[in-house]
Amino acid sequence: MRNQASIFEAFLDGRGLKFTRARQLILETVFSLHEHFDAEQLYDIIHKVSRDVSRATVYRTLPLLVEAGLIQKSVRSEARDTFEHIYGHPRHAHWVCKVCGAVGETEIQDVLKLLQAKARAQNFALEEVSLAVSGVCWKCRNANESQ
Amino acid sequence: MRNQASIFEAFLDGRGLKFTRARQLILETVFSLHEHFDAEQLYDIIHKVSRDVSRATVYRTLPLLVEAGLIQKSVRSEARDTFEHIYGHPRHAHWVCKVCGAVGETEIQDVLKLLQAKARAQNFALEEVSLAVSGVCWKCRNANESQ
DNA sequence: AATAAAATGAGAATCATTCTCAAAAGAAGA
DNA sequence: TCTTCTTTTGAGAATGATTCTCATTTTATT
Numbered sequence: 001m002r003n004q005a006s007i008f009e010a011f012l013d014g015r016g017l018k019f020t021r022a023r024q025l026i027l028e029t030v031f032s033l034h035e036h037f038d039a040e041q042l043y044d045i046i047h048k049v050s051r052d053v054s055r056a057t058v059y060r061t062l063p064l065l066v067e068a069g070l071i072q073k074s075v076r077s078e079a080r081d082t083f084e085h086i087y088g089h090p091r092h093a094h095w096v097c098k099v100c101g102a103v104g105e106t107e108i109q110d111v112l113k114l115l116q117a118k119a120r121a122q123n124f125a126l127e128e129v130s131l132a133v134s135g136v137c138w139k140c141r142n143a144n145e146s147q
Numbered sequence: 148m149r150n151q152a153s154i155f156e157a158f159l160d161g162r163g164l165k166f167t168r169a170r171q172l173i174l175e176t177v178f179s180l181h182e183h184f185d186a187e188q189l190y191d192i193i194h195k196v197s198r199d200v201s202r203a204t205v206y207r208t209l210p211l212l213v214e215a216g217l218i219q220k221s222v223r224s225e226a227r228d229t230f231e232h233i234y235g236h237p238r239h240a241h242w243v244c245k246v247c248g249a250v251g252e253t254e255i256q257d258v259l260k261l262l263q264a265k266a267r268a269q270n271f272a273l274e275e276v277s278l279a280v281s282g283v284c285w286k287c288r289n290a291n292e293s294q
Numbered sequence: 295a296a297t298a299a300a301a302t303g304a305g306a307a308t309c310a311t312t313c314t315c316a317a318a319a320g321a322a323g324a
Numbered sequence: 325t326c327t328t329c330t331t332t333t334g335a336g337a338a339t340g341a342t343t344c345t346c347a348t349t350t351t352a353t354t
Contacts, residue, residue, distance in 0.1 A: 056333075060333090122251070136272040165299090203342095203343085
């Protein structure tokens with residue numbers, strides 16, 4: 001946490017922005033989560049803990065965290081942008097079950113290497129990769145077969 | 148075109164839905180495009196050609212075309228869902244330049260194979276893959292360097 | 295033509311996200 | 325600590341893509 005906070009602070013500093021209490025709370029809460037989350041969920045959680053940060057501030061801070069490289073946009077779920085923190089996480093992609101909506105992860109180091117090579121070949125400076133896979137999870141496949 | 152139309156018709160039939168004039172026009176227009184498009188652009192084009200199909204019908208038909216396997220969701224651009232047709236297109240991913248917004252493509256047959264293998268290993272029946280890459284295109288890199 | 299099921303258009307309704315702006319907080323110096 | 329200047333914040337309004345409603349029209353079938 002120390003680390004993430006100082007990264008964020010340095011990022012803000014470099015832009016002449018301030019590491020305010022609201023931004024601290026948002027950062028803390030984001031890193032206390034171990035699942036994908038959307039702005040609304042984050043806002044709700046912050047409120048439950050009776051800490052006061054407005055919805056607007058949550059929405060305003062999320063893009064800053066993305067730019068600081070601390071979180072990334074994840075799968076878009078039910079018309080909402082979702083996020084997840086990156087810090088210390090190995091790169092992974094998401095799969096979403098079309099039947100039950102379950103979300104899971106899979107490592108993609110190798111995929112990233114491949115893409116990196118492709119990008120280089122096209123003289124494109126690759127910075128971010130967003131990869132989502134959908135299909136049917138084994139639970140739903142089994143449920144279906146046994147009908 | 149014949150082909151796509153019959154695929155769509157068969158799909159609709161299987162669901163007790165009708166291959167109406169509006170759906171035909173939308174299908175034709177979609178396949179006359181060679182770029183990504185969003186619902187609004189599609190609606191505009193259909194109107195220019197003075198064919199009457201309401202915005203609602205466009206929005207209603209797009210998901211049907213996706214389910215029929217004729218088009219797919221592409222990159223989300225400026226808060227809009229965009230689509231592109233799949234029929235006859237080799238699988239590819241998109242890259243988006245963060246600076247100028249340019250969109251390009253790159254083949255990903257190999258990436259898909261890798262993912263397919265991963266999915267199998269997790270007992271997940273992979274159906275769709277959405278892959279978006281962002282970074283800086285060579286034009287913008289050069290423009291930047293020479294400043 | 296008659297009937298029933300499905301589709302359509304127009305605009306209202308939704309709902310995530312962004313914007314506005316007056317008031318509050320933070321930083322830096324005297 | 326008091327000032328001053330800049331950035332942030334909260335509350336709610338505004339925006340804008342997408343979805344929904346429902347009365348009317350099409351389509352397919354008899």
